[in-house]
Amino acid sequence: MSEGCLYYVMGPSGVGKDSVLAWVREHGVAHGVLCAHRYITRPAHAGGENHVALSEEEFRSREQRGLFALTWEAHGLHYGIGNEVAHWLARGADVLVNGSRGALAMACERFPALRPVLITASPQAIASRLAARGRESEDEIAARIARLSAYPVPPGSVVIRNDGSLASAGAHLLQTIRSGRHNLANT
Template identity: 60%
Template structure:
């Protein structure tokens, strides 16, 4: 008997909201249930650029994989190419719940591709965003200002769980853990 498809936890929010930190927090603390997995992304960014654990690809490698159907979802944003591997679709089909660091711009496509998508919107104050963006040192002050302007215009998608990440990482991290953990029981007999 084929298992019920898993849910895709699609974590999104503006740059600097702390998505990578929250995902790492949750991943390190969730017990290995066998029902929840964290996917990595394929990105045309060097592996040592900081932030999330990802598979670094050259643009040529990325485009070859994209043409070959290796991605369940791919998008371009801020001069980079991002992809979720076909393993995500396989895991969902096997009944696993999958957590991914998504993209607001790819949300409509992701919702069509993955009917079990559950958006998780991470927000932070403008001051927290500015400090985090400046602290990571990947962008010019002008680019940081542009990202802050973009963030101010964003609103959570309908039906999204909204997590504020302004304070200590553990506060928002524990809220994310509760959110991800609450559905794990649906797989138990």
């Protein structure tokens, strides 16, 4: 059995990463794709993603015990990806991880064969989504939009634009995974 591939999904707030990953979670199981949960020091009801909520103490305890494959901090929160992903990969599953651009180098060290995936959207779509979320002021949204050009596309990334239908972006991600399997089978 060949090892699965880790798809490291990233993109700025408002591009719809969580929505694309939720779509793939719903439609990708038939294709053998597993979506890893993030462990976050954020309440379970906060934010739009399906995550495992941990207190800061529980997060640190798990981190000290080596239970995370990856960890990082962003926006005053701690994020982790559990070691279970290595187990899934070793058993041939393709795994999607909701990552951070800031932790990409660490992820590449831990999983050298990972495929980076960048979800993007137009500044207008991002601003609209952030406003609808209601967590940031207009000034904070404008600052996020202004920072968009500061984030270049990481080398080797698959780029998926999420300006159209969610199904289109999700299907593009699933097609990327299927193509990766096909390429591995032919090598």
